[in-house]
Amino acid sequence: MLKFLKKIFSKEYTKPKGILLYGSVQEVIQTNKMLETEGFQVRLVAPPPEVRVGCDLAIEFNLIEQEAIETIIKKEGSDPYKIVSTKEMLPDILKRSLIVEIDEYIMCKAGNMKITIDKSGHRIVNISGGGCPDIPYVAEQLYKVRIEEAKNPIEVGNSLCSYMLQISFDALKKKVMNK
Amino acid sequence: MIVLVGTVPYKTGLYVGRAAIDGSFLNVGQNSFPIERGTAAMAASCAQVCSFYNLEMPLCIFGGDVADGKGTDLMFQELNSNIGDYDPDLITLHYMFPKIKYGEPFIHKIESLAKKPQLIADAGGMYLMKTISKSYFFDVFTPDQGELYFLADEFAPHPLYVRSDLLNENISVESLISSAYKNKNTAKTTVIKGAVDSIYTDSIKIKELRQPNIPAMEAIGGTGDTITGMLSALRCMNTQGADYKALVLNRFIGELIKCNPATQISEFIKAIPKALGKYEKNIP
Structure with a gap:
């Protein structure tokens, strides 16, 4: 469990990333699994406090794949509460x-x-x-x-x-x- | 054989075939694509050079992609499965959705070939290779000035996210290129397209081109695509100074057709044979 939490809260990446925010852990887990199955490089992370929307888990993705990810989550009906993306991250x-x-x-x-x-x-x-x-x-x-x-x-x-x-x-x- | 890979903004599908120029269209197998911009403009420019020198016409592997990524999927599935069957001497990656999952399999596929083809990337193909840290596996990248900032920023996943200190007007091309090479975020040779064209190999400047100075060329969509296409053909025929020749030809065409900011790139492409004819006679 400790190992799992460390993995989630680790600061492995320094590159800017996109983050999908959901209201519940279940939505996060399901969407993360679906995106992994589709071959996207995603991982579960703790959302930054300033953008948190009630769930302590979020999905981090590589911004270069943002359009492809948005297309598939829309198709699958897995729209997030919010995507922290272009406007929020180093534009x-x-x-x-x-x-x-x-x-x-x-x-x-x-x-x-x-x-x-x-x-x-x-x-x-x-x-x-x-x-x-x-x-x-x-x-x-x-x-x-x-x-x-x-x-x-x-x-x-x-x-x-x-x-x-x-x-x-x-x-x-x-x-x-x-x- | 030259293999040109990229998406075209038309009906989802996989289009594979030899390139043939037909007026303002590029024929690929039974399909025709306007040569106004993007991958089709790059491929048409390559085909014009091949045709002029009586070379084998390039093979196109195009994915019809209406901005949903499906054509990119089809294109990479074909590329990563069957590229060995085409026995490529040179592969150019162009417009595409930079889907990370296809990057590593592409590299592994190339490594499995009996001989490594020359590899050139521009546009989405270049973004993909930088993202998966395989830029240096490539022989040539052809960024414009904006894309050079992107290559110089070790963390930027797209030209949109270049950090502000790099956008400082006082920062030199040398500093940017030095950063790109230091972090192995560019190919062995980098051909920078812009008001001043320049060529770097392993961070050392090889050539620079400033004249003729034609400001209108920056506004014309596709003037970078024509360079990438011509350079692909010239490199494949082992032309000495191929990269520089492509840059010289591009400016010469702009001058030849007296381009203005409203000129369409098809006019450039149609003028390639005439420009090459004059170039070979040392008329320019």
């Missing part, structure tokens, strides 16, 4: 977006995600950067659409790259709407 890069004017176009970048519109019609002419597989699809959906009328990238894609693209999209939209 320093999101505080920085940069707008650059190139001839008749305006480009905005956040991290490695860039979106470009033409100055005259505000149409999205290019989306660049990002290694997540939904980005080509998002780019195809938003191409030639006026940024004021375009869907939010995060509604079209669901990856961390889409999330970064949303930051540059919002900054660029704000700039043209305020003009």
Whole structure:
């Protein structure tokens, strides 16, 4: 028992991780087992005190697999009370977006995600950067659409790259709407 | 044989076949994919170079993935089961969901082959290899500037989570690359794509390219994919200075077609044969 508790409360990892929070131990155990069976690298941890929601167990996962995990827990009906993720964990890069004017176009970048519109019609002419597989699809959906009328990238894609693209999209939209 | 692996944002399925260029489309077996961006743009660029030099056309192993990860599953199941049957000389991993469970089996499969193929990774393939700490098993990574921060941060699981001290404007590429190599979080050779392109091998700078300076290229989605595709073909044919040649060609194409921020990557890809023709005649 002591060994089990030590394992749970150990600070083995220093890398930022995602955490699935549930209201009951049963939900945590069942979901953890399901994710392990699906081949995800998960482990049971004690949730950080500031995000605890009544259960002293939570599931830790590698943030790079967040989208795949969210998809499967939704499919299996195992939605957590909360996922401590992008907004809570070290998103320093999101505080920085940069707008650059190139001839008749305006480009905005956040991290490695860039979106470009033409100055005259505000149409999205290019989306660049990002290694997540939904980005080509998002780019195809938003191409030639006026940024004021375009869907939010995060509604079209669901990856961390889409999330970064949303930051540059919002900054660029704000700039043209305020003009 | 060159084997190109990645997801395409279309109907879930496994698409395996030789690449063939057909106007603005890449044919893979009976299926056609627009060459506007992503894996298809990378593969089409590789195919254009192969075609120009009369090389065997690359084999594509694509997973149709509509952002649910299913195509990534199909793609890796094929790769990790049958890659030996294709007798690969070079494998390029591109867009994909970086699912950790497929990373180690892929490495083990490659280790089991009679000869180790050259290994190149970009995009999700690169994220996956860094996450499972197998970057140095690869011959080439092709990050852009944003992805270089990610490789330099030993703890970041994705470019989104790069820590703030690395985002300091004063930090040099040398510092970033040094950190990436120190922690074995990049491949043997790192080809950095950006306003200044540079090539590092084992943390030593080999080449740098600044001209022609075409700011519009940063805005055009796919200008990194074309480099990865051309570099794959040039490396497989043992071209001397293959990595540098791919970088030179990419900028030359931008100049040749007089690109602007609204230019689509298909225009770049279509111009590859013309650019190669001029390059080989030393016209650029």
